[in-house]
Amino acid sequence: MSGPAERIDGIPPPLPFRTDVQDIVLYGVDLSLPSPKAPDDQERDQKALAYGFCYQGHCYRLSIPAEYHFHWHNSRPAIGCGFDTVAGYRMWLIPRTTRVNRIEKRGGSAEELILEFNIPGRNPASLTYSARVTIASTGGKIYE
Numbered sequence: 001m002s003g004p005a006e007r008i009d010g011i012p013p014p015l016p017f018r019t020d021v022q023d024i025v026l027y028g029v030d031l032s033l034p035s036p037k038a039p040d041d042q043e044r045d046q047k048a049l050a051y052g053f054c055y056q057g058h059c060y061r062l063s064i065p066a067e068y069h070f071h072w073h074n075s076r077p078a079i080g081c082g083f084d085t086v087a088g089y090r091m092w093l094i095p096r097t098t099r100v101n102r103i104e105k106r107g108g109s110a111e112e113l114i115l116e117f118n119i120p121g122r123n124p125a126s127l128t129y130s131a132r133v134t135i136a137s138t139g140g141k142i143y144e
Helices: 112-118 126-135
Strands: 005-008 025-028 044-055 060-072 090-094 100-103
Touching: 025 060, 044 090, 060 090
Parallel strands: none
Antiparallel strands: 005 060, 025 044, 025 090, 044 060, 060 100
């Protein structure tokens, strides 16, 4: 998982658009397959490789680009936050409450990514899950 995003001061946010202060402007490359049937104003599945975002008038750069999937309107050419200086960047204006999936891709050996990640007791995530199951099975009581 990547670290926090870095706030970039001195780069203007996308002023030409009227946005709610709680909206997020996501900047990146559109990975979605073109859909000739869907008009631009219709919501559809989107895939974005994001490099940064704008929130509450501040621009942020992600420390590591991340792939996001969400259901929203088509992207448009990037404006603001320094992403309009290079061709190819797109932007999505999405409400903060939009359901989004972050897809993490990892590289490594089969042993690391399949065996070590999925064998019970070897992955910290599986230990957390088993602890939650134990607590839940006692009716929410930690002590009897």
